[in-house]
Amino acid sequence: MACLGAQLRCVASIGMALLAGGGTCAAQGRVEVYSSKTVNLTVGYAPGGIYDISARLTSRYLTKYIPGHPGVVVRNVPGAGGLTQANQLFNTAPRDGTEIGIIGRAAPQLAILGEPGPRFNPVQFNWLGTSSSYQDDAYLLFIRSDFGIAGLDEARASKRKINFGAGGPGSSNLAFGNIAADVLGVPLAIVKGYPGAAPIVLAMQTGELESTVMGVSSIRAGQRDLLDSKRIIGLVQFGRTTRHPDFADVPTAREAAANDQDRWLIELAEAPFFMALPYAAPPEVPADRIAILRKAFMELHADPDYLVEAKRLDLDISPLDGPSVQKLIARMAETPRDVIERLKINLSK
Numbered sequence: 001m002a003c004l005g006a007q008l009r010c011v012a013s014i015g016m017a018l019l020a021g022g023g024t025c026a027a028q029g030r031v032e033v034y035s036s037k038t039v040n041l042t043v044g045y046a047p048g049g050i051y052d053i054s055a056r057l058t059s060r061y062l063t064k065y066i067p068g069h070p071g072v073v074v075r076n077v078p079g080a081g082g083l084t085q086a087n088q089l090f091n092t093a094p095r096d097g098t099e100i101g102i103i104g105r106a107a108p109q110l111a112i113l114g115e116p117g118p119r120f121n122p123v124q125f126n127w128l129g130t131s132s133s134y135q136d137d138a139y140l141l142f143i144r145s146d147f148g149i150a151g152l153d154e155a156r157a158s159k160r161k162i163n164f165g166a167g168g169p170g171s172s173n174l175a176f177g178n179i180a181a182d183v184l185g186v187p188l189a190i191v192k193g194y195p196g197a198a199p200i201v202l203a204m205q206t207g208e209l210e211s212t213v214m215g216v217s218s219i220r221a222g223q224r225d226l227l228d229s230k231r232i233i234g235l236v237q238f239g240r241t242t243r244h245p246d247f248a249d250v251p252t253a254r255e256a257a258a259n260d261q262d263r264w265l266i267e268l269a270e271a272p273f274f275m276a277l278p279y280a281a282p283p284e285v286p287a288d289r290i291a292i293l294r295k296a297f298m299e300l301h302a303d304p305d306y307l308v309e310a311k312r313l314d315l316d317i318s319p320l321d322g323p324s325v326q327k328l329i330a331r332m333a334e335t336p337r338d339v340i341e342r343l344k345i346n347l348s349k
Contacts, residue, residue: 033068034097039100041059041074042088042089042093042101056074058102059074066292083107083118085103086103089101089282093282095282095284099281100128100279103125103279106272108329109268112335127329128279128294129297130278130320130325131277131279131310133276133320134276135318137217138247139215139239140237142212142232143155143162144204145233152251152256158187160187161187163191164177164181165208173200173213173214176213178347179253179269183262184253184262197214201226216247236252237250254266254267265339265346268332268340268343275328290322
């Protein structure tokens with residue numbers, strides 16, 4: 001009725017008032033969807049972590065770009081490594097656009113792998129986008145320069161095993177180390193159980209280890225001297241579809257793969273990096289509300305004040321929109337079962 005009244009008032013106007021009235025009505029309709037409402041933004045982890053930090057920053061700017069400017073309230077729902085919140089968002093959250101969530105980046109992969117924790121189909125979420133897509137980073141497999149090899153081909157041909165340091169089960173460096181050995185043919189002798197990057201680097205400096213995998217941003221932040229002193233040589237880079245500009249002579253894992261099946265395994269393993277801080281709404285939310293939320297999500301990432309705050313918080317801001325994340329999830333879901341089973345073996349070693 002409010003919309004009809006707006007149209008009638010517009011008809012009574014002069015000139016182009018009828019057309020203007022239609023536009024005003026549409027705008028009012030968009031505002032009324034969220035006017036005087038509250039949007040709950042759930043986080044599957046305790047306060048203080050990167051997902052919580054991202055969500056709280058997002059909440060302050062999302063309201064600015066949603067017509068009607070609803071309040072946006074962050075609610076932490078920790079449990080099961082983020083899966084409790086993802087399961088709730090999918091199964092019990094309101095379907096009216098008033099509840100969204102930041103999802104753990106590995107959660108969609110876990111669901112596609114058929115792990116027991118997820119109770120959702122990631123394809124059926126309405127993905128709003130991701131704040132970070134790993135655009136300016138890479139996960140670099142490197143070796144000490146004094147080992148005596150110059151690149152991936154020489155590493156593959158090495159008759160001597162390369163001592164490779166990794167964390168425990170579930171750690172990214174262990175997963176990619178296993179993939180480098182099993183899929184790419186790098187002769188790694190994997191030593192597990194290191195509690196973090198610093199002990200691994202120390203073990204490399206003492207000669208106990210010769211290789212590992214680390215994010216380029218992490219190397220720059222905590223181990224910059226490794227790059228500056230040229231004490232390491234990159235062999236292959238994960239988490240990239242193209243070569244990182246600072247490592248233009250180092251092939252991506254997808255380039256190095258021998259066949260399409262191997263490439264598909266690597267693609268599925270890497271997928272969480274391309275949606276590092278993903279946001280979603282439940283299934284069955286009306287399309288017009290998803291369009292509003294997706295538009296607002298991308299607009300806030302161009303807000304100058306948001307970008308200043310994100311930089312201060314050391315957040316990587318390289319957003320992808322909702323349809324791009326939806327496409328990435330759909331591609332993951334198409335992975336053949338034999339490839340999935342092979343990846344599960346590499347992730348569980």
